[in-house]
Amino acid sequence: EAGVTQFPSHSVIEKGQTVTLRCDPISGHDNLYWYRRVMGKEIKFLLHFVKESKQDESGMPNNRFLAERTGGTYSTLKVQPAELEDSGVYFCASRKTGAANEQFFGPGTRLTVL
């Protein structure tokens, strides 16, 4: 069984540009999560999808961030326009609804905004 995959693994962009991160969850996992780790800080929750619906987006920093999960499969996280403080590692996780099921994490996308 393939794990959670994220693309790209690294992205370097200039301030003001747009970047789109992609996450492919484990097949059959209806829950999908985005997290972010800014340099030197803890990993922070951004949002949670159940299938294609946003269940909780309380962690999204501002309206420059847009997450979608059309069709309830893969998800994208777009940052437009990117700012310096958006640099960090963006993690995606997925989970199958059910008792005591853990979140499975991808390797992350390292975003550098210059």
Added chain:
Amino acid sequence: AQSVTQLDSHVSVSEGTPVLLRCNYSSSYSPSLFWYVQHPNKGLQLLLKYTSAATLVKGINGFEAEFKKSETSFHLTKPSAHMSDAAEYFCVVSLLYNFNKFYFGSGTKLNVKP
């Protein structure tokens, strides 16, 4: 509100000696607690979890953790470190049986010396 404090940002041990990674949590309600590990260029992997059953939890690769409510702690231990244990470890809290919104500690990097 939930929060986690990992008391050491870096821990260095010699191979074959015990490992202790410290975690204290704060939670308004009964918590679920987790330890995840991240090896370089890999996703976060679940080591173990506490969900109100036995307070001593055994995980993979010989790790275990003890939930101590009176001390609000969930320290991770291993009797004998192996070179392959070198990684970054994250303590995580969520509401009991809520596997959606995770609150991470800032991480502890474990170095294992030969």
